[in-house]
Amino acid sequence: MLARTANSLFWMFRYLERAENTARLLDTGLRMALTRDVVSAEEEWRSVILTAGQRSGYEAKNASYTGMQAWNYVLRDKDNPSSVLAMLGNVRSNARQSRNVITGEVWEAVNDSWLHISEMLERPVGEQRVGEVVAAVRRAGTLTHGAVIGTMLRDQSFHFARAGTFIERADSIARILDMKYYLLLPSLSYVGSSLDTGQWDTVLRAVSGDRSYRWLNAGQIDARGIVEFLVLDERFPRSLSYCHTALRENLAALARMRGSEGQSNMLMRSADISLSERTIDSIFDQGLHEFLRQFMASNAAIGAAIAEDYRFLS
Structure with missing residues (x-):
């Protein structure tokens, strides 16, 4: 196998796993923040940003840690190279580069998920929709891993x-x-x-x-x-x-x-x-x-x- 193909496969699934785990982290922050007062909720969102390793970039753009600011930065901010949207874009790009060694089902799972989630993230995500977006990201991981297990040599x-x-x-x-x-x-x-x-x-x-x-x-x-x-x-x-x-x-x-x-x-x-x-x-x-x-x-x-x-x- 060519080294660049192996590299694409390796990083395709690293980015997929990272995006899914970031979505899980956001879901956890949302659950905890909803049960707390304003000050404690901001501390919870601060911990989410820290855990995701995105503190410096976030604080360069935001002066506080409100839920809307935090999850939109992590999910879709165009200046955040580690956003979920950017990571899923990297998944799709690496999948395209390794099309000759992945099955059609794996490509479809990646491409369909990308089209659906990128459409959901075209505009800022409000509190009523953040759960739906997080669920879609987690589902993308489940579908892709299932296609790998079920169809690849x-x-x-x-x-x-x-x-x-x-x-x-x-x-x-x-x-x-x-x-x-x-x-x-x-x-x-x-x-x-x-x-x-x-x-x-x-x-x-x-x-x-x-x-x-x-x-x-x-x-x-x-x-x-x-x-x-x-x-x-x-x-x-x-x-x-x-x-x-x-x-x-x-x-x-x-x-x-x-x-x-x-x-x-x-x-x-x-x-x-x-x-x-x-x-x-x-x-x-x-x-x-x-x-x-x-x-x-x-x-x-x-x-x-x-x-x-x-x-x-x-």
Whole structure:
């Protein structure tokens, strides 16, 4: 496979996953802000912008953190290169560049979703429509991933697409958990203690884990249990452990097809061993914030190694 085609597939699915997780983050911010007073609601929208990594650009254009300003900046602002609209545009552009290796169903899912969502975002989004837009973005991810699973050969194209998906998903989940956990704590001395049930419920909703977690834990919500679920539970498809297991398998498949392993495989093994040896107690002993920052740095190094191994940058 040509390096530029592999690069297009890898980044097509990174951008798709990033757009979907940004939409999930907006949905969570909306739910939390609606239950708070004006000052607390602005703090919630501030945390959304911070988690999305868009603070500097946002504050260059806006003096406050109202809901309308926040979600329109994240969804559609023409000066925001990381807006959902821009990310979905990148998904479509990369899909076009890799048309020869994706199926017609995958292209249709991407193109139809782009046309529908770009039309929805032609004008500012009001409070009555933001939920509809967020749902459409999440649906775009579901449709595209479904088309990949249901129609693509398990060849290099498939594995580059899935590698992009899981490396981005792991990063997004770690960022949501880190920022939410860090901002919700009134003091570092509260690490591991019980926090407001409603706030932690929104963290689970952000990653579509609320029903699974409640089923596994008889409806009991506590910070420690949620961290263990989102980091270590291999049964949940958005946990860090699940993402790294899936990423390892896809990188191993690519190495077999190429006939040799690269730096990404070695880094993946090291990261996998490190995570598999973790317990919830060891994570809290180290400090959740420190653990997640270390995880994100390792994840980013694997992503850079994939690009080097398969000559994305050449």
